[in-house]
Amino acid sequence: MPLDAMDDVPDEALLTLFANGEGAAARALTLRMTPRVMAHAYRLLGDRDEAEDVAQEAMMRLWRIAPDWRQGEARVTTWLYRVVANLCTDRLRRRRGVDIDSVPEPQDDAPGADQALLQKARADALQAALGQLPDRQRQAVVLRHIEGLSNPEIAAIMEIGVEAVESLTARGKRALTDLLSGRRAELGFDDGWD
Amino acid sequence: MAGTDRNDTRLETLFEAARGAAPKPSADLLARVLADAEAVQAAAAPVPRKSAPRLRWRQFVDAIGGWPAMAGLVSAGVAGLWLGISPPAALDDLGIAGAGTDEAVLVGMLPGVELALLALEEG
Numbered sequence: 225m226p227l228d229a230m231d232d233v234p235d236e237a238l239l240t241l242f243a244n245g246e247g248a249a250a251r252a253l254t255l256r257m258t259p260r261v262m263a264h265a266y267r268l269l270g271d272r273d274e275a276e277d278v279a280q281e282a283m284m285r286l287w288r289i290a291p292d293w294r295q296g297e298a299r300v301t302t303w304l305y306r307v308v309a310n311l312c313t314d315r316l317r318r319r320r321g322v323d324i325d326s327v328p329e330p331q332d333d334a335p336g337a338d339q340a341l342l343q344k345a346r347a348d349a350l351q352a353a354l355g356q357l358p359d360r361q362r363q364a365v366v367l368r369h370i371e372g373l374s375n376p377e378i379a380a381i382m383e384i385g386v387e388a389v390e391s392l393t394a395r396g397k398r399a400l401t402d403l404l405s406g407r408r409a410e411l412g413f414d415d416g417w418d
Numbered sequence: 419m420a421g422t423d424r425n426d427t428r429l430e431t432l433f434e435a436a437r438g439a440a441p442k443p444s445a446d447l448l449a450r451v452l453a454d455a456e457a458v459q460a461a462a463a464p465v466p467r468k469s470a471p472r473l474r475w476r477q478f479v480d481a482i483g484g485w486p487a488m489a490g491l492v493s494a495g496v497a498g499l500w501l502g503i504s505p506p507a508a509l510d511d512l513g514i515a516g517a518g519t520d521e522a523v524l525v526g527m528l529p530g531v532e533l534a535l536l537a538l539e540e541g
Contacts, residue, residue: 242455245463250455258451263440276447283451287458347439350432369433401425404432413428 235300236293243290250287258283260301260371261308267366268312270355278311298380305371305381309363316359342412349411353403357396364392365400 230238230252238256241249261282266275285307286300354362360382367378368389375393379386404411443451482488 242459243462245459247456247459250459251452254448254452254455258443258448259440262443262447266441267436272441275441276444279443280447280450280454284454284458287455290458291462343435344439346432346435350436369430370436372437397426397429400429400432404429411428411432413431 236295239286239290239293239300240295242287243293253286254283257286257300257304261304264305264308264366264371265312267351267354267370268309268359268362269315270351274315278308278315281311282307302377302380305367305373306383309381313359346411349404349407350400353400356403357399361392361396361399364389365396368393369397 230248233241233249233252235253235256238249238253242253258279262275262279265278265282266272269275269278282304286304289303354366357365363382364378367373367381368375373381375386375389378389382389482491
């Protein structure tokens with residue numbers, strides 16, 4: 225089956241095709257899922273190399289579980305987000321004790337640079353602040369506000385209730401606001417944070 | 419309240435920047451992931467059977483009606499062989515033409531077989 229013919233095939237059906245030995249399904253799932261998995265791992269870890277390692281490991285687990293996948297029980301993305309979070313948590317635990325100041329700071333001259341640099345400065349500042357949140361708050365905030373998932377989806381991924389998700393994201397956003405309150409100039413917010 | 423809304427708006431600006439700044443997987447990572455996928459598929463692929471003759475034998479048994487029919491066929495064969503080696507005395511009384519002489523006697527048990535053999539000989 226040609227690769228572009230797979231564009232409209234749902235993730236779960238692709239996984240079944242993969243388990244049946246369909247090579248095009250392997251390529252389609254690789255191209256569809258790896259960028260999402262990689263981006264999510266980066267947002268939880270703040271390190272590109274580690275995010276690549278986590279992405280490869282998460283995808284390997286997907287390939288291995290494919291023959292046992294039960295249609296209708298879970299979404300592939302939900303399962304993958306959960307696997308990525310668990311892998312990242314393991315790495316973060318091993319990393320504890322690393323100086324938090326080693327997280328790269330945005331460039332001081334970012335407000336004077338062009339829009340692309342400003343956007344990068346904002347993304348880096350947010351990533352640095354996310355890195356200082358407790359793991360579960362960071363995961364909930366990233367899933368809700370960057371990945372754009374709904375609260376019930378996040379509840380399924382984190383295996384908690386919807387109310388707990390709302391609580392985690394609210395606390396996470398307040399913490400981010402506090403962490404970023406002193407950086408108005410760098411981030412292009414001339415009127416500051418409240 | 420207005421301050422909270424303004425903070426939310428600014429945070430959303432940062433979230434938007436983060437969405438646009440997601441690192442893309444390298445070509446090397448994609449190649450490694452695909453290689454893993456193909457290795458898992460290859461390991462899961464069924465190994466071709468080496469016992470092809472056995473498969474044909476099984477098909478033959480199935481074709482004649484399974485093992486019960488096979489048992490009947492073997493019994494009939496053994497009985498025929500036994501009659502040929504040691505014919506019962508009662509058969510001597512049948513007065514078959516040529517019996518007891520050196521002449522060969524051909525008894526047609528399957529009509530048409532002679533014609534088929536003749537056709538084979540003539541090509």
